[in-house]
Amino acid sequence: MVDCGCESSLPRSTLARQGTSGTLKTTIPDIDTPALLIDLDRMEANLDRAASYAEAHGLSLRPHTKTHKSTLIGGMQLERGATGLTVAKVGEAEVMAGGPVPDLLVAYPVWGEGKWARLLDVAQTVPVTVALDNLEAATGLQRHARRVGVALRILVEADLGMRRCGLPPGESLIALATAIARMPPLRLEGVMFYPGHINLAAPDGEVALAKLATDLDSVLAGFKKNGLPTGVVSGGSTPTLYHSHRIPGLTEIRPGTYVFNDCTQVAMGACGWDDCAASILTTVVSTPRPNAVVIDGGSKTFTSDPLRPRGEATFGRVLELPGARFHKMNEEHGMIDLSKHDGPPARIGQRLRIVPNHVCVTVNMHERAHGIRGESVERSWPVEGRGKLQ
Amino acid sequence: MVDCGCESSLPRSTLARQGTSGTLKTTIPDIDTPALLIDLDRMEANLDRAASYAEAHGLSLRPHTKTHKSTLIGGMQLERGATGLTVAKVGEAEVMAGGPVPDLLVAYPVWGEGKWARLLDVAQTVPVTVALDNLEAATGLQRHARRVGVALRILVEADLGMRRCGLPPGESLIALATAIARMPPLRLEGVMFYPGHINLAAPDGEVALAKLATDLDSVLAGFKKNGLPTGVVSGGSTPTLYHSHRIPGLTEIRPGTYVFNDCTQVAMGACGWDDCAASILTTVVSTPRPNAVVIDGGSKTFTSDPLRPRGEATFGRVLELPGARFHKMNEEHGMIDLSKHDGPPARIGQRLRIVPNHVCVTVNMHERAHGIRGESVERSWPVEGRGKLQ
Numbered sequence: 001m002v003d004c005g006c007e008s009s010l011p012r013s014t015l016a017r018q019g020t021s022g023t024l025k026t027t028i029p030d031i032d033t034p035a036l037l038i039d040l041d042r043m044e045a046n047l048d049r050a051a052s053y054a055e056a057h058g059l060s061l062r063p064h065t066k067t068h069k070s071t072l073i074g075g076m077q078l079e080r081g082a083t084g085l086t087v088a089k090v091g092e093a094e095v096m097a098g099g100p101v102p103d104l105l106v107a108y109p110v111w112g113e114g115k116w117a118r119l120l121d122v123a124q125t126v127p128v129t130v131a132l133d134n135l136e137a138a139t140g141l142q143r144h145a146r147r148v149g150v151a152l153r154i155l156v157e158a159d160l161g162m163r164r165c166g167l168p169p170g171e172s173l174i175a176l177a178t179a180i181a182r183m184p185p186l187r188l189e190g191v192m193f194y195p196g197h198i199n200l201a202a203p204d205g206e207v208a209l210a211k212l213a214t215d216l217d218s219v220l221a222g223f224k225k226n227g228l229p230t231g232v233v234s235g236g237s238t239p240t241l242y243h244s245h246r247i248p249g250l251t252e253i254r255p256g257t258y259v260f261n262d263c264t265q266v267a268m269g270a271c272g273w274d275d276c277a278a279s280i281l282t283t284v285v286s287t288p289r290p291n292a293v294v295i296d297g298g299s300k301t302f303t304s305d306p307l308r309p310r311g312e313a314t315f316g317r318v319l320e321l322p323g324a325r326f327h328k329m330n331e332e333h334g335m336i337d338l339s340k341h342d343g344p345p346a347r348i349g350q351r352l353r354i355v356p357n358h359v360c361v362t363v364n365m366h367e368r369a370h371g372i373r374g375e376s377v378e379r380s381w382p383v384e385g386r387g388k389l390q
Numbered sequence: 391m392v393d394c395g396c397e398s399s400l401p402r403s404t405l406a407r408q409g410t411s412g413t414l415k416t417t418i419p420d421i422d423t424p425a426l427l428i429d430l431d432r433m434e435a436n437l438d439r440a441a442s443y444a445e446a447h448g449l450s451l452r453p454h455t456k457t458h459k460s461t462l463i464g465g466m467q468l469e470r471g472a473t474g475l476t477v478a479k480v481g482e483a484e485v486m487a488g489g490p491v492p493d494l495l496v497a498y499p500v501w502g503e504g505k506w507a508r509l510l511d512v513a514q515t516v517p518v519t520v521a522l523d524n525l526e527a528a529t530g531l532q533r534h535a536r537r538v539g540v541a542l543r544i545l546v547e548a549d550l551g552m553r554r555c556g557l558p559p560g561e562s563l564i565a566l567a568t569a570i571a572r573m574p575p576l577r578l579e580g581v582m583f584y585p586g587h588i589n590l591a592a593p594d595g596e597v598a599l600a601k602l603a604t605d606l607d608s609v610l611a612g613f614k615k616n617g618l619p620t621g622v623v624s625g626g627s628t629p630t631l632y633h634s635h636r637i638p639g640l641t642e643i644r645p646g647t648y649v650f651n652d653c654t655q656v657a658m659g660a661c662g663w664d665d666c667a668a669s670i671l672t673t674v675v676s677t678p679r680p681n682a683v684v685i686d687g688g689s690k691t692f693t694s695d696p697l698r699p700r701g702e703a704t705f706g707r708v709l710e711l712p713g714a715r716f717h718k719m720n721e722e723h724g725m726i727d728l729s730k731h732d733g734p735p736a737r738i739g740q741r742l743r744i745v746p747n748h749v750c751v752t753v754n755m756h757e758r759a760h761g762i763r764g765e766s767v768e769r770s771w772p773v774e775g776r777g778k779l780q
Binding site: 032033034088089108110111115137159164166167168196283285287294296297299303304306332335349365367387389390 | 555
């Protein structure tokens with residue numbers, strides 16, 4: 001039974017049927033396209049596997065909600081033992097604070113009076129940790145934490161090779177941590193890093209992981225030498241998820257993409273095709289030339305994120321048409337080449353399900369997700385964190 | 391005076407000020423980031439110029455609303471003489487039908503019972519034309535048009551080199567048009583094409599334009615020979631906008647991007663930097679290494695659309711930092727390299743305005759737009775057509 005009441009994604013015939021009987025099952029053909037489908041069996045298996053791994057290795061699991069953007073799935077992660085949830089933006093923290101979360105990490109150097117005030121509003125309902133790499137953000141957060149009289153936990157962000165945010169191991173990192181340790185009601189808890197640069201399917205993957213472990217070791221030694229806390233050492237991405245126990249000192253992991261997986265995770269060896277729980281349901285709207293198919297979803301549905309790391313220039317895997325190449329997109333048009341597809345030609349009106357290159361940004365394009373088992377649509381839910389840019 | 395009441399994009403201090411006085415002017419520093427800014431002077435100049443051009447050349451101007459996705463700006467286009475508006479999706483038609491539009495073109499081969507029913511609902515309030523390239527869609531639309539007793543105007547879509555939707559010039563196109571001309575209450579009005587493949591800044595641009603004119607001529611000759619109507623011949627993109635008079639037989643143009651322009655339009659020679667009306671206001675949240683700046687917007691704010699045609703791998707032009715290279719994005723992080731920037735280093739908290747690569751998809755990531763003149767925020771409006779995938 002669908003719980004969405006979303007007229008724009010279910011044709012009126014279905015709604016009418018439901019309206020009169022209230023019991024008819026919704027199936028995939030009832031969903032209009034393009035639409036985000038989540039295979040619930042696969043998603044639950046992905047959640048279970050990560051939870052078991054974290055428990056077996058004594059790691060706290062704090063999933064990043066950037067992928068599902070939903071309090072419903074956040075709740076499923078918490079039911080399976082996650083100790084809290086991770087977000088990037090204050091707007092996402094506000095969304096997740098509306099769910100059953102006991103504890104939030106904002107893995108982002110939050111900046112600005114408006115955002116600090118909003119974050120401290122959240123921190124009055126749910127304990128909040130912020131990860132940051134600069135004293136300016138810490139000073140602003142301290143001011144607002146004092147104003148409302150709430151303690152705010154802080155992790156300093158180290159750059160262990162990602163070259164995004166974070167200070168490199170060394171004096172500047174220790175100096176920042178030392179300063180923050182003396183800025184009550186901020187409470188320094190430890191270190192955060194993001195190992196997004198590590199691709200264990202690449203030739204240099206193992207070397208990069210070993211270097212990261214060495215660098216983290218030196219950071220933790222510096223913290224201990226300076227009397228700084230190392231109670232929380234938070235790292236972990238989906239590609240490194242099941243290698244987390246190989247990073248000494250790590251206490252917490254923050255995978256996000258593992259909940260659904262995508263073509264990029266398969267290309268990086270982080271999962272198989274059968275672990276990909278998310279697909280976009282599309283319809284063939286034009287077959288203008290031999291072997292050319294146009295579907296009703298393009299960059300507004302999938303985003304134009306390329307296949308990483310440096311894969312073929314395609315935009316997803318077409319489940320129903322082996323060998324098909326989803327090679328080009330405009331905003332509302334997806335162009336699929338069937339010249340290497342063995343099978344009957346596609347027909348107008350045919351439904352095609354496509355596993356996206358990068359599921360996090362694809363989910364962000366959709367207002368609702370439809371959870372399926374086989375052909376049955378078991379439930380639908382809003383993507384509440386969608387588009388929370390601030 | 392801001393008319394948005396959007397708490398998430400204006401800090402509470404501003405809202406409080408407005409609440410007590412109701413008269414204080416909002417300025418750019420009052421807007422939280424990331425946020426979509428529209429320079430109203432530039433936008434109005436873009437609208438005026440296209441309207442004057444269309445009038446001078448006796449062309450109907452039917453702007454594609456995919457770029458602004460707003461009934462407010464659609465209204466401004468209509469006030470300046472646009473004969474109607476263009477949309478791609480039924481959901482966009484529903485949005486625009488809520489504005490002052492006299493007439494809508496759905497430039498997309500709409501497919502499916504649910505969408506046909508919704509489109510005919512729209513067609514009962516606003517005259518609708520649909521462009522399509524297949525008999526299957528025409529048959530479905532005919533059935534629904536009969537059901538509600540409304541005439542639906544049809545353009546057949548020709549492929550004049552874009553290789554997306556549309557049938558090539560020749561027998562199949564004539565056969566489709568002939569069939570539709572006998573399918574009341576569908577009413578064939580003429581031909582549509584999209585010249586999105588033409589880049590007049592490229593070496594082969596003029597050749598491609600000449601070929602398109604020749605192909606269109608042969609299509610129109612075929613229509614006339616077969617007694618098919620050519621009252622509407624709809625083409626035109628932003629890059630070809632001011633060359634439309636060079637395409638004999640054209641009666642209508644459908645530019646979209648011209649309202650705001652972007653880095654790609656500049657790269658294609660379709661406009662100058664001073665014609666770019668849209669920018670994303672961002673904040674520097676981290677300066678982790680020398681010459682490295684991280685801003686609070688990445689692919690969730692800009693999308694990862696590359697600079698076309700085949701430009702440098704950058705994601706926008708940083709207005710405040712000449713020479714800066716916006717070279718990498720993750721979802722919430724934008725990475726800017728300052729090694730070729732002459733000037734003081736960026737500081738945490740600094741605001742940077744960035745002209746996006748592809749403004750249509752960037753606008754789609756934002757719930758609201760803020761219209762500015764100089765430093766003043768004159769008005770804000772919802773991006774109502776945002777995310778209307780269906």
